[in-house]
Amino acid sequence: MILLTTPTSFAVAIDGPAGVGKSTTARRVAETLGMTYIDTGAMYRAIALYNVRKGVNPKDENAVNATLPDIDVKLSQKQVLLNGEDVSTAIRTQAISDATSQIAPYAAVRRKLDIIQKQQASTGQVIMDGRDIGSNVLPWAQVKIYLDADVDTRAARRAAELAAKGQPANIGQIREEVATRDQRDKNREHGPLIVAHDATVIDTSTMTKDEVANSIIAHINTARRKQCSIGSQEG
Secondary structure: OOOOOOOOOEEEEEEOOOOOOHHHHHHHHHHHHOOEEEEHHHHHHHHHHHHHHOOOOOOOHHHHHHHHHHOOEEEEOOEEEEOOEEOOOHHHOHHHHHHHHHHOOOHHHHHHHHHHHHHHHOOOEEEEEEOOHHHHHOOOOOEEEEEEOOHHHHHHHHHHHHHHOOOOOOHHHHHHHHHHHHHHHHHOOOOOOOOOOOOEEEEOOOOOHHHHHHHHHHHHHHHHHHHHHHHHHHO
């Protein structure tokens, strides 16, 4: 399926490992620049939620694939809609996170959501984050960013987030989970975590959230000026 972009389309692809702050950064940049943020992770969570509700074992790929024709996922403003129901809160539980990590690598699941994501990004001004956005979903994106940080930093950030919510945080266990997720994401057959050949790598290990967002905004502004310059020359 080939989707052509429009003259007014502009896409930013942000990839990176778990716990690096992709979603937080993407939302911040989108709000600052008035762009649309597409939360691809929420889409996978919605499919996982549907299967959990139906009692489907997320480890059973064939069973999960069989449910896909019955699932409609849409992003509406800040809502995640599953067959018309707002599931924005329901998808944010640990149980759904665990199920999502099981169903996300399945080829049929990725194909279904890839089509939706490509369609949403084919027009307008969008920012999309994930594992394979720049390399697979939006290879045409004008800006590709790969956010990275060492495992210890990401584990510490995750522990701090849990502590702020009053939840127990064993940093050793969290570090092991982050490292395991990295290996699974990088080595999975479909949509593996890789650095797109034309992506800009930003190591956020010693950067603040503002510094990361400002760095990406600078790259976007540069790409927009280039796009405008090419457009004026062609005109």
